[in-house]
Amino acid sequence: MVAAPIITSRLRLEALYPETIESLLAHDIASAQSIQGTVFCKEFLESADETFLYIQLEQMKSRPSSQEWGVRIIVRKEDGEVIGHCGFHGPPEIIGKTEIGYTILSGYRRQGYAVEAARGLADWARLQGSAVVFASVSPGNSASIGVLKRLGFVITGVRDDEVDGQEYIYELAL
Template identity: 40%
Template sequence: MNDLLTGRLIIRPLTAADAETIVADDAGSHPDWAPDYPAPGERIGARMFLKACAAIGDPQPFGNYEIRLREHGTAIGGIGFHGGPDENGAVEVGYGLAESARGQGYAREALAAVVELARTHGAAAVLADTTHDNVPSQRVLLAAGLELVRQDDELQYYRLAL
């Protein structure tokens, strides 16, 4: 799987070796990582990716990706799928950015790229969720074309038909 390129980002497919490094190393311990990368969410995603690799092999294109700045290659976050398409052809996405990279439109740009990737690989819909108090994430999802379809006591659920 090749890198996805956007105007400002490189969306790089995660490898098992990358995931192991993310799980094991301290934030900012690599010269090509933002000082506050990886955040706890990236570590969770890397662990999920390693479990998927152990169970089914490399899950690409419906795996995990590292978000890097094109300008100098610095890793600032992660984005990925929670598995391949379900019985209805829907894929679920999750993403996170280092705090230092938030508020600059990077999450919206990365999400648009993986939505297009899902479309290209035959997914029928993209799903995502976020907490009620995560207004920035809600804005990212809406900007990417997802619509709020339901909510419960903990989460808001979004969907985009492809």
């Protein structure tokens, strides 16, 4: 099952195929690019968290329909450039909530792409029946906090993540 892209005014949020993730985890970049039909720059490859990719891949294998609730590449419509990645931590019924994340590559920051991608994810989640979207962010990540605040997210708590340390939990009612 191939998840349809989420389309915004300037972006296509395209689901990574399970085979693409397998190739990325095997460090077979040529194969990953061939499967996905795009080019992944060095910064994109360095920003891809292997633990997260393993989790995403296992969810896709155990439940193929979860692909639409997984990791996506952010592709700029005007030129087909991969400018980051975003997506959901998994299907809400598996992880217990609708949680989003996003990363914009350094050369494309401060142009509104993170806001647009996060808004696209939240709008899509609303259409799937989610009433609330969550995001967790490091207290020191002022850029990401700014993105969430621009979209109307409000801080609802703090948690200690075993990998990332202290994180603020933000919530947006849809």
